[in-house]
Structure formats: C-alpha cells, structure tokens
Amino acid sequence: MLDHLETSPDALPLLQFTAAKLWESRDTARRMLTHQTYAAMGGVAGALASHADRFVAELGAHRAPLVRALLLRLVTAERTRAIVPVAELLELSRETGEVQRLIDQMVEARLLVVQTIEGGKGSTAEIIHESLIQGWPTLRHWLEENQDDAELVDQLRIAAHQWHHKGYDVGVLWRGDAAVEAKQLRARYKGPLSDIERGFLDAVIRYAAAGARRRRGAIIGGFAILSLIVVATMTLLVIIQKSRELAQHHEQAAQIAQRLAEAAEQDATRQRDEAERNLRDRIAAEQRATAISTAKREVDAELMKSKEELIAERDTATASAQQAMLARQRAEVSARLAATAKGEALAAQAETTQVNRELATALDNERSRVQQLIDKLGSAPITALRRFDTTRKEQP
Secondary structure (H helix, E strand, O other): OOOOOOOOOOHHHHHHHHHHHHHHOOEOOOOEOOHHHHHHOOHHHHHHHHHHHHHHHHHOOOOHHHHHHHHHHOEOOOOOEOOEEHHHHHOOOOOHHHHHHHHHHHHHOOOEEEEEOOOOOOEEEEEOOHHHHHHOHHHHHHHHHOHHHHHHHHHHHHHHHHHHHOOOOHHHOOOOHHHHHHHHHHHHOOOOOOHHHHHHHHHHHHHHHHHHHHHHHHHHHHHHHHHHHHHHHHHHHHHHHHHHHHHHHHHHHHHHHHHHHHHHHHHHHHHHHHHHHHHHHHHHHHHHHHHHHHHHHHHHHHHHHHHHHHHHOOOOHHHHHHHHHHHHHHHHHHHHHHHHHHHHHHHHHHHHHHHHHHHHHHHHHHHHHHHHHHHHHOOOOHHHHHHHHHHHHHOO
C-alpha cells in the first residue's frame, strides 16, 4: 500500500481509509490481514472506487451531475490528474455555494485533495490518486462518454480563460475550422462547461455567423455588381451596334446624296452650257435683226433723198425723166432691199421662234429633271427653279 500511495500528495488519509477497509474485511478466525483479502477488494484503487460509488449514491441522483462535472474537470485528456483552481471549479454552476459544499464533502470523503497556493492566492483541487481514474468504473464510463471531445474541451478551457482575462477580446476567438468544431461541440457536448466557456463558445458562434453574413453579403453584392456590369456591358454593346448601324445608314445616305449632288451638278453644267449656247444664238439673231433694221433705215433715207431730188427737178422734163428713171431704179432697189430685208426678217423671226421653241423644250426638260431631283432631295431646289423660270420669262 505504501508503494501504491508513494505519488499521492495526501497519502496518509488514503492509507488510513484503505487500512480501515482492510480491517473490516479481516480474517477474524485466524485474526489476520491477508493479501488475498487486499486483492479481493481491489487494493487501494478498488477500495477507493467502492467508496466513491457509495459516496455518489448517498448524495442522490440530483447531485450526481455536479459530481460528474467536478471529476471530469479534474481529469486531463490524457487520463491524468489535473490540478485546477477551486475558483475555476466554482464556475461550473451559478450556485457557487453548492459547488463549494460538494468540494468540501469530497475532500472529507478522501476523494479530492485541496491545497493552498503559495502566497495565499487561492487554492487548487485534484483527485486524490491516479488509481481512482483507472480503477473507478463510474468515472471511467464518464470519461469514455466525452473521450472524443476531451482534447477539444481542454483547448476550450484554455482559450476561454485567455479570452476572459483579455477583456473578451474578439481577436482570441476561434475562426475557420476551429469555429465549426466549436459550434458542433456546443450542440453535442453534454459535459460540464463553465459560464465563461459557454460564453466563449457563444461568442465564437456569433462571430462566425456575423462573418458568414458579411461574406454572404459581399458575395451577393459582388453578384449584384457583376450583374450590373453585365447589363451595362450588354446595353453598351446594343448602343454601339445601333450607333454603328446608324453610322452606316448615314454613310449610305451621304453617298446617295453625294451621287445626287454630282448628278445635279452635271445636269446644271449641261443646262448652263445649253443656256449659254442658246444665249449666243439669240444674240446673233438680234445682231442680224439690227443689221437688217439699219439697212432698211439707210434705204429709207436714200428714198427720202431721191424724193426730194425728184421734187427739185420736177420742172424740167429731162429732170423729170431722169427723176422718173432714177425713181424707178431706186424703187427697184428699194423693192429688192425690202424683199431682202423682209426675207432676212422672216428668217430671223423664224430662227428666233425656233430658238425660243428649243429653249422652251429644253427648259421643260430641265424642269422635269429638276422635279425628279426635288423628289429625291427634297423641296430645297424649288425656290431656285422658280427664280430661274421668272428670269427666263422676263428676258426678251
């Protein structure tokens, strides 16, 4: 028993307890304490386990969960004893007085050992011996129930106290996969957790949810912006396409207008040439008519002069005969000149009439062409046509 209790911090009470149990199971007939009896009761560990079961049973079912919470907190994930501050154990329940009474009862029942920290800054508690962890089936069963979460719970305890000591700094909260595990642990873990640990888990879950909302909002915003960009791009492409089509239409219209303008310019040039030619012909006819008129006036002047001479020579027969002959000659000349002048006048008149007819025909043709150009280009040339027609009518 001394070898077994060598590592125990408070071995004497446990030795006393085991010796008492061995005494109760002594061989009264032979008045001996036998090794067989010691082995039958499971040694120190067995005696302690039986005692622990009786202690829990005496507490009642309503206090068993708190005992379980205390003992689980006092065992590490590696199934070794954990030295835990009593103040931390008191956080396992909001009824700290009840937790303190239970700790005192377990110390009195030699299940826990409480030691004062150097300097009087509180106290720590631990299970009285390692054998209780391995040899007590009830505790081993409790440990196996939370075996999968034992390491995570240890990490949670450290992180939660660090978070608490740093004034609930969000920078200490778990993120990523650790936050996912924390959420799963909060949902499935049935073991004891202090208010600080539960608060830490809740803070991790809230922070992760807020981050997820922010990411979801950012994704939605990104999709919305991307949709706007796509819509704007499609609209811009449609506008560009329509602008391109409109530019092509305008270019085609400009080409048509240019061809029409070139045709109109050619028609105008042709009309101008014809008008100049007609004008030259008309001027030549007028010059011929003027020459004929001048010749007629000269003939009339000569006739007048001959008449005066005949009147002056009327007294003499010779003068009369000569005058008559001269008059007859002059009359013949006048007749010939008159006939010539009349013929030339008739020819000039006929030529003028022909020129005017040709000019009228040409103008009618040009008016038709201009009307066709007007139909193509619009009503812009109407004013010019009217002016041209008015000018033509005013000319002789």
